[in-house]
Amino acid sequence: MYDEIRIVYEIISAILCFILVKFMIKPYAVTGESRYLGLPLGFGFLGATYAFSAFLYFQPYFFGRQSLYLQLVVRAFAFMFLTMTYYFSRKKAKDSRFLWNITITVLLVGLIITLLLLLSIPADVLPSYQLMSIFIRVFNLICIIYLCAHTLRSHIEAPDPETIWIPLAYILLGVSQYSLLIWIVDSSLFAFFAALAIRWASLAIFLFVSYRTFYCIEKRRSNEANCTERPIENLR
Amino acid sequence: MKQIARRDRLKIYGDLLSILYAENKEGKIVLTRIQVQMRVPFDRLKTYISELIDLGLIQDETSLKLTEKGKQYLAEYKKVLDFMKRMGITYK
Secondary structure (H helix, E strand, O other): OHHHHHHHHHHHHHHHHHHHHHHHOHHHHHHOOHHHHHHHHHHHHHHHHHHHHHHHHHOOOOOOOHHHHHHHHHHHHHHHHHHHHHHHHOOOHHHHHHHHHHHHHHHHHHHHHHHHHHHHOOOOOOOOHHHHHHHHHHHHHHHHHHHHHHHHHHHHHOOOHHHHHHHHHHHHHHHHHHHHHHHHHHOOHHHHHHHHHHHHHHHHHHHHHHHHHHHHHHHHHHHHHHHHHHHHHHHO | OHHHHHHHHHHHHHHHHHHHHHHHHHOOOOHHHHHHHHOOOHHHHHHHHHHHHHOOOEOOOOOOOEOHHHHHHHHHHHHHHHHHHHHOOOOO
């Protein structure tokens, strides 16, 4: 019963992430700035790990024990991509472009090497999953705290009711990671399902902000245009 | 080097298009006023304008009105800037 619920949770999280990739790629597509590639990569990898988790609950022994480590590591890299994007966004494009290109290359090469190592090393040699999971989730939490601080700072610098949603989404993502940490230490099922539900809420906020930016403004503009056209139609 | 030029151009194109759009709404376009708002030398402004004409984003050099393609680009550009602002990302 629990496994089915987990699968549903993970699949929906993955779908939300993949939809978000479609929006997150737009800053890169319009500005041509490679430093914004971290956003679609981050959410893409997050979505991939959620989809992989769902598959693992469905087929736990398909890839062996290494698959558990695999999703942990990829998720950490996803958060690193997001953190690096935010970090470099504050720097001037001219100065940071070279450094960003090196960073993204190092991250991608690092990810590939780690995955290859994980797949080639026998499962018995790998460190305890629980221990590794704690370390990686603490690392993820640090990345998310940075993201919260960065987005909150941007909101404080230019206060706008529209910019408060993203810090809130990152805070929820952080709470979700913290709940997962409690689940690993305490084995509390409540913490586990709370973490998944909070993650949904967080991803839903990201989606809400993206949808509002790209579609609601368009709708509002066309409504305004209709409003100005209507009196003329009535006169006729 | 080529990449730097590309980024700068895109931002400049976006800024120039939004200024032209606003100025067109007000009425007659004065190039020196646009130059002041853009903070670029006059000869470079002329180059950017002819590049925008070549790209099909502006109609011609006299009216400097935005084409449909120009309006679409400007709308997308503004939406992306708004999205980045909401995401807490600055575009420098």
